[in-house]
Amino acid sequence: MSTSQIGRPRAFDAEAALEKAMMVFxxxxxxxxxxxxxxEAMGISRKSLYAAYGNKEDLFRKALQRYAEGPGAYIAxxxxxxxxxEVAMAFLAGAxxxxxxxxxxxxxxxxxxxxxxxxxxxxxxxxxxxxxxHGEALLRDRFRRAVQVGDLPASADPEKIARYVMTIANxxxxxxxxxxxxxxxxxxxxxxxxxxxxx
Amino acid sequence: MSTSQIGRPRAFDAEAALEKAMMVFxxxxxxxxxxxxxxEAMGISRKSLYAAYGNKEDLFRKALQRYAEGPGAYIAxxxxxxxxxEVAMAFLAGAxxxxxxxxxxxxxxxxxxxxxxxxxxxxxxxxxxxxxxHGEALLRDRFRRAVQVGDLPASADPEKIARYVMTIANxxxxxxxxxxxxxxxxxxxxxxxxxxxxx
DNA sequence: AAACTTCTGCACCGATCGGTGCAGAATACG
DNA sequence: CGTATTCTGCACCGATCGGTGCAGAAGTTT
Numbered sequence: 001m002s003t004s005q006i007g008r009p010r011a012f013d014a015e016a017a018l019e020k021a022m023m024v025f026x027x028x029x030x031x032x033x034x035x036x037x038x039x040e041a042m043g044i045s046r047k048s049l050y051a052a053y054g055n056k057e058d059l060f061r062k063a064l065q066r067y068a069e070g071p072g073a074y075i076a077x078x079x080x081x082x083x084x085x086e087v088a089m090a091f092l093a094g095a096x097x098x099x100x101x102x103x104x105x106x107x108x109x110x111x112x113x114x115x116x117x118x119x120x121x122x123x124x125x126x127x128x129x130x131x132x133x134h135g136e137a138l139l140r141d142r143f144r145r146a147v148q149v150g151d152l153p154a155s156a157d158p159e160k161i162a163r164y165v166m167t168i169a170n171x172x173x174x175x176x177x178x179x180x181x182x183x184x185x186x187x188x189x190x191x192x193x194x195x196x197x198x199x
Numbered sequence: 200m201s202t203s204q205i206g207r208p209r210a211f212d213a214e215a216a217l218e219k220a221m222m223v224f225x226x227x228x229x230x231x232x233x234x235x236x237x238x239e240a241m242g243i244s245r246k247s248l249y250a251a252y253g254n255k256e257d258l259f260r261k262a263l264q265r266y267a268e269g270p271g272a273y274i275a276x277x278x279x280x281x282x283x284x285e286v287a288m289a290f291l292a293g294a295x296x297x298x299x300x301x302x303x304x305x306x307x308x309x310x311x312x313x314x315x316x317x318x319x320x321x322x323x324x325x326x327x328x329x330x331x332x333h334g335e336a337l338l339r340d341r342f343r344r345a346v347q348v349g350d351l352p353a354s355a356d357p358e359k360i361a362r363y364v365m366t367i368a369n370x371x372x373x374x375x376x377x378x379x380x381x382x383x384x385x386x387x388x389x390x391x392x393x394x395x396x397x398x
Numbered sequence: 399a400a401a402c403t404t405c406t407g408c409a410c411c412g413a414t415c416g417g418t419g420c421a422g423a424a425t426a427c428g
Numbered sequence: 429c430g431t432a433t434t435c436t437g438c439a440c441c442g443a444t445c446g447g448t449g450c451a452g453a454a455g456t457t458t
Binding site for chain 4: 204205206207208210233234235245246249254255319
Binding site: 027167168174187 | 225226227228230231232233236304306310311312314315316317318319320328331332359362363365366367368369370371372373374376377378379383384386387390391393394397398
């Protein structure tokens with residue numbers, strides 16, 4: 001977007017409307033969220049939606065980006081913890097909390113947004129798979145640095161540890177979608193990290 | 200079904216067609232599987248489908264039942280292992296294998312069949328959530344018996360152990376849907392059960 | 399054979415899907 | 429002011445959604 005704002009300005013808050021769209025995708029999944037569901041929640045017309053965000057796939061990608069900066073920000077925050085173990089603990093504690101926040105959909109947009117899909121949802125599904133793989137790669141890189149610094153033993157396998165932690169987080173997301181509480185999931189996280197490193 | 204077979208017999212194998220329907224739901228999810236996708240895979244017409252299985256929700260329920268008896272049979276089998284730890288190991292090893300079988304969809308029908316859904320998929324979503332909860336309850340009961348027998352210490356919490364194991368299995372399902380290999384997931388399972396009991 | 403029951407294939411239903419054309423309203427620029 | 433540019437609301441598009449009516453074919457029973 002350039003700084004020019006010639007022409008009629010839009011009558012809605014693009015960021016607030018995107019947040020609403022994110023919630024609809026989060027709660028109903030990509031294929032389960034119809035244009036009608038989205039526009040009603042966002043309070044705008046179809047035409048305004050397409051002009052501001054592009055088509056449904058574009059909107060989904062922007063909603064995911066918004067998710068990563070909002071409810072999913074715990075991931076980036078956890079990576080900054082001082083030790084590998086604290087990274088893992090912060091990551092799983094953040095997942096337990098973010099997936100069970102009151103007033104927000106249960107579970108994780110990056111998991112339930114499109115885990116299996118028909119032809120129309122394939123792009124969304126692949127986008128999320130790539131997003132999860134990217135998160136796992138960030139964890140792996142963080143654990144690699146921990147090995148270099150001596151925080152983790154040289155025998156530790158950063159890739160396997162990252163996969164282990166991400167698998168737990170994904171399981172937490174499914175459990176949350178099924179109604180598990182934050183305390184339930186925090187206990188699972190504690191148990192999963194009781195012996196460290198796991199691999 | 201009664202033993203009477205008056206009238207024209209159906210021209211297709213109901214069990215084989217159900218198996219095909221299961222695969223479509225497994226790969227594409229409830230909402231992503233259209234009637235056209237289903238009937239083409241099953242090799243029958245819409246009319247035959249409705250006469251033999253009921254509507255789409257009924258077909259989904261029957262496909263899930265079929266899944267539990269087929270690719271998901273590892274769950275019931277694992278429950279019969281002699282010790283609690285072997286139950287958990289067999290369960291997670293079975294999940295790692297069943298979620299990555301060549302020639303079959305990756306992941307678990309009970310997870311990706313309908314994790315988040317719109318209005319039309321709500322029944323399917325709740326059906327799967329209940330199915331997963333039922334599996335967790337079976338694990339819990341099995342671990343309770345292990346406590347009674349002395350296989351698990353009296354301080355162990357069967358409910359928490361069951362939740363822990365099921366959470367790992369759910370995470371394995373998500374990872375498999377994203378392309379993880381059986382070996383990858385077996386290593387995760389090994390790491391998750393390295394110290395026992397987990398709670 | 400006739401009568402009865404069930405299954406099949408085709409065409410079709412209203413509803414909803416994602417997406418768009420168009421006219422007019424609202425702003426900035428000259 | 430006039431003109432250019434953008435946004436809004438409405439109606440509408442073809443395609444697909446899940447589901448069904450109907451005529452006739454294919455069996456069993458008597």
